Amino acid sequence: MAQSPDKSEAFVREGEISVELPAQTDAGVYFIGRIHTPWQTRKECPKNAGEARERGTVCTIELDPRWQPALKGLETCTHIILLYWMDRVQRDLLVQVPSTYGVGRGTFSLRSPVRPNPIAMSVVKLLKIEGNRLEVVGVDCLDGTPLIDLKPYFPSVDSIPDAVVGWHAGRNGPKD
Amino acid sequence: MAQSPDKSEAFVREGEISVELPAQTDAGVYFIGRIHTPWQTRKECPKNAGEARERGTVCTIELDPRWQPALKGLETCTHIILLYWMDRVQRDLLVQVPSTYGVGRGTFSLRSPVRPNPIAMSVVKLLKIEGNRLEVVGVDCLDGTPLIDLKPYFPSVDSIPDAVVGWHAGRNGPKD
Numbered sequence: 001m002a003q004s005p006d007k008s009e010a011f012v013r014e015g016e017i018s019v020e021l022p023a024q025t026d027a028g029v030y031f032i033g034r035i036h037t038p039w040q041t042r043k044e045c046p047k048n049a050g051e052a053r054e055r056g057t058v059c060t061i062e063l064d065p066r067w068q069p070a071l072k073g074l075e076t077c078t079h080i081i082l083l084y085w086m087d088r089v090q091r092d093l094l095v096q097v098p099s100t101y102g103v104g105r106g107t108f109s110l111r112s113p114v115r116p117n118p119i120a121m122s123v124v125k126l127l128k129i130e131g132n133r134l135e136v137v138g139v140d141c142l143d144g145t146p147l148i149d150l151k152p153y154f155p156s157v158d159s160i161p162d163a164v165v166g167w168h169a170g171r172n173g174p175k176d
Numbered sequence: 177m178a179q180s181p182d183k184s185e186a187f188v189r190e191g192e193i194s195v196e197l198p199a200q201t202d203a204g205v206y207f208i209g210r211i212h213t214p215w216q217t218r219k220e221c222p223k224n225a226g227e228a229r230e231r232g233t234v235c236t237i238e239l240d241p242r243w244q245p246a247l248k249g250l251e252t253c254t255h256i257i258l259l260y261w262m263d264r265v266q267r268d269l270l271v272q273v274p275s276t277y278g279v280g281r282g283t284f285s286l287r288s289p290v291r292p293n294p295i296a297m298s299v300v301k302l303l304k305i306e307g308n309r310l311e312v313v314g315v316d317c318l319d320g321t322p323l324i325d326l327k328p329y330f331p332s333v334d335s336i337p338d339a340v341v342g343w344h345a346g347r348n349g350p351k352d
Contacts, residue, residue, distance in 0.1 A: 017245055021206070026322065027261055028201025029293045049333040067292060069193055069270040073285030076342025083259075083295060085203055094245040108326040109249030116243060117205045117324045119259060121297060123334055146202065148293045150284040152341045157225040158299055159335040165328045166252025 015104040017095040021116070031146035033063035033132075035084055039142055047100075048111065049122050052140035058127065061134040061147060068132045074152065075129045081158070082122045083149035084141060086113035109167065123153055191280040193271040197292070207322035209239035209308075211260055215318055223276075224287065225298050228316035234303065237310040237323060244308045250326065251305045257334070258298045259325035260317060262289035285343065299329055 012018050037059045039045045046052035061082070063071065074080065093114050095104045107115050124138035134150075188194050213235045215221045222228035237258070239247065250256065269290050271280045283291050300314035310326075 019242060019245075022242075025204025026207040027205050027263070029203050029205060029295075030198055031202040032292050053333070066195060066198070067270065067284075069195075070283040070292075071285070072271060072280070072282030073343045074282060077285070077340070078342075079336050079339035081297060083293070083297070087203070094243065095248060104248070106248030106250060107246035108243075109247070109253070109328055111327060111330070115325060116208050116246075117259070119205075119295070119325055121257060121259070121327065123336055123339075149291060149295055151287055151297065152285055152344075153336060153339045154287070154341055154344070155337050155339045157229070159337045159339070160255050160299055160329060161331050161335045161337055163255035163299075163329045163331045163335070164253070165330055166254075167249045168328075168330070 012093070013097050015095070015097045016093055017104075018092045019094050021092050029085065029148050031085065031148065032067050033061055033147040035082070035139055035141055035143075035145045035147055036060040036062060037139055037141060037143045037145075042142065045142060046140040049138060049140050053138045056137055058135050058137055059139040061136060063132040063134070063147070065132050071129060071132075074126070074150065077126055077152045079123055079153040080126050080136070081151040081153050082124055082136075082139070082147065083151075084120050084122075085146040085148050086118035086120055086141070087146055088142065089113045089118050091116055091118055105167065119148065123158070188269070189273050191271070191273045192269055193280075194268045195270050197268050205261065205324050207261065207324065208243050209237055209323040211258070211315055211317055211321045211323055212236040212238060213315055213317060213319045213321075218318065221318060222316040225314060225316050229314045232313055234311050234313055235315040237312060239308040239310070239323070241308050247305055247308075250302070250328065253302055253328045255299055255329040256302050256312070257325075257327040257329050258300055258312075258315070258323065259327075260296050260298075261322040261324050262294035262296055262317070263322055264318065265289045265294050267292055267294055281343065295324065299334070
């Protein structure tokens with residue numbers, strides 16, 4: 001089971017607010033596979049999903065063979081939704097000061113991996129599926145990040161081209 | 177902690193494939209709030225996110241007050257991503273035969289709540305935030321469903337209008 005780091009002043013910048021986490025979790029997730037990328041450190045990673053897409057790096061998802069039959073039909077999708085577990089971050093920040101902005105913002109208004117449940121959602125382009133391996137473009141995470149779900153992307157409900165993130169308007173793409 | 181029902185023939189239709197779940201989970205999630213909807217049974221629920229949006233029912237998210245400061249800035253968003261925990265479903269089906277289709281499809285090619293990690297992702301319209309309560313349109317879940325994350329929706333990376341789900345092409349919106 002992934003452990004979050006102990007709450008520590010060392011993890012809280014000026015202007016940030018942390019919280020005492022609940023004594024226990026309420027449900028358990030299975031790691032169903034791993035995402036393989038060329039990036040071993042956060043510094044090497046694309047800054048966000050937009051940059052990942054621009055770079056165009058092909059990354060590989062290796063699904064635990066136990067779940068392989070559940071891929072049936074997914075190969076007909078051009079894009080898929082990945083949910084993955086950011087297993088190397090703290091979970092106790094309510095307000096964060098991303099270095100890109102220098103302004104405190106609520107965790108739920110950011111796509112930062114630091115959140116009570118460190119689950120990232122990315123829409124990626126599916127190139128191919130061979131056995132239990134998928135090749136995708138658009139991942140921005142560290143090598144070895146645990147996968148927790150794959151879903152088909154339905155533009156009819158998932159695509160909202162005119163949605164606005166007011167605090168971010170005029171900038172380019174999400175940054176954490 | 178949410179328990180999945182015991183694996184049982186009663187839960188497996190003809191053409192479906194189930195799997196033995198791993199002996200233990202790998203990480204824990206906190207339920208950070210609850211989603212309140214008018215629907216007490218699956219029969220009453222909208223069939224999918226498309227139908228939820230058409231109905232236009234305003235639903236309320238009640239965030240645990242512990243996390244309320246993390247909402248700061250989210251009120252500037254027109255649309256948000258909800259991740260929630262489908263706590264009343266089995267988790268062991270690899271291939272499912274949704275009654276809508278009558279054809280077996282892999283769990284990861286469907287948006288069905290039945291999956292190894294029963295996490296649903298919905299893009300909803302944000303109407304307002306007051307204290308720890310959010311009013312949204314587009315939710316299709318049962319009353320009381322546990323919330324696990326809120327994120328801003330960035331069209332620059334989340335909106336792919338021309339994505340295709342091949343097996344579904346020609347139908348209207350996702351159905352489970």
